[in-house]
Amino acid sequence: MAAMLDHVIVQMLSLQVRLMACQARLEANTDSEALHDLRISVRRLRSLLRPLRGLPGVDQLEHAAGKLGELTTPLRDREVLAAQLLERGQYAAAQRRLEKEGEVFAQVAVSADLQRVQAIIDAFPMFLRAAQRQKLIRRLSQRIDKRLRGQWKDVHKALNDPDHDRHRLRLLIKRVRYGAEAYPQLECLSDRLQRQLKGVQGDLGDWHDLVQWLSQAEQQGDLAPCVTHWQNQLRDAEIRADQSLAKLLADMERR
Numbered sequence: 001m002a003a004m005l006d007h008v009i010v011q012m013l014s015l016q017v018r019l020m021a022c023q024a025r026l027e028a029n030t031d032s033e034a035l036h037d038l039r040i041s042v043r044r045l046r047s048l049l050r051p052l053r054g055l056p057g058v059d060q061l062e063h064a065a066g067k068l069g070e071l072t073t074p075l076r077d078r079e080v081l082a083a084q085l086l087e088r089g090q091y092a093a094a095q096r097r098l099e100k101e102g103e104v105f106a107q108v109a110v111s112a113d114l115q116r117v118q119a120i121i122d123a124f125p126m127f128l129r130a131a132q133r134q135k136l137i138r139r140l141s142q143r144i145d146k147r148l149r150g151q152w153k154d155v156h157k158a159l160n161d162p163d164h165d166r167h168r169l170r171l172l173i174k175r176v177r178y179g180a181e182a183y184p185q186l187e188c189l190s191d192r193l194q195r196q197l198k199g200v201q202g203d204l205g206d207w208h209d210l211v212q213w214l215s216q217a218e219q220q221g222d223l224a225p226c227v228t229h230w231q232n233q234l235r236d237a238e239i240r241a242d243q244s245l246a247k248l249l250a251d252m253e254r255r
Helices: 002-028 034-052 058-087 091-098 101-109 112-133 140-160 166-182 191-217 221-254
Strands: none
Touching: 002 034, 002 101, 002 112, 002 140, 034 058, 034 101, 034 140, 034 166, 058 091, 058 101, 058 112, 058 191, 058 221, 091 221, 140 166, 140 221, 166 191, 166 221, 191 221
16 A cells, blocks of 8 residues: 555646646746646646545645636637637638637636645645555555546447547546556556557547537638538548547447
8 A cells, every 4th residue: 555655646746846837937928838838737637636536635635627628728729719710721710719818828827726626635645644554545556556547437338339439538548547657556557459549549639629610600700711622521530530539439348
């Protein structure tokens, strides 16, 4: 148990450093990937925490990380859409979505949500060490392994549902993949399966982006020039995503 607890604390401190670096990049508006990197760090933090639910400080930190994710999701979606518009030659529409980007980044850097995450992370190792001394943490590796395998079962169950929801599957697969990366010593997924999950996640992500863009086009007139292209892409994206999901299910059934 001590080795696993050490691993959790080391991972937590590493993510804290990453968050601080992203915060500085956002505040100075140094590059366009700062927000994306912040979101990846938050996602990895939540994946580290999810199997630890019930331990001291976990619920508070998970909630704070979730609020930070909610704050940054629409900002990242706007960035991705702007990049797509640039690719489609819709420069004016792209520029409208990138206006005041530096100000937005600076607001995220000083946001209460990010400050709360950092404050709880500061105290988190102390919470865990205190719980360890009081013998409140038992069989930690087994607890984490059981919950990660439970996440994998959720994916399997969702894939077997003939009316499966691609959006829910995208989130479940993301959760399994990042959870396995957070705890590599448990070897929940093989390297091959991790690569496969990454590919499936990418196909579902392409589909999800197109669904979002077409939905926004119903309200935002400057997206109209892209609608026909996106509709054609969506049909292909649905086919690719469903083929990837079918192959994943077949491979899982053979395990």
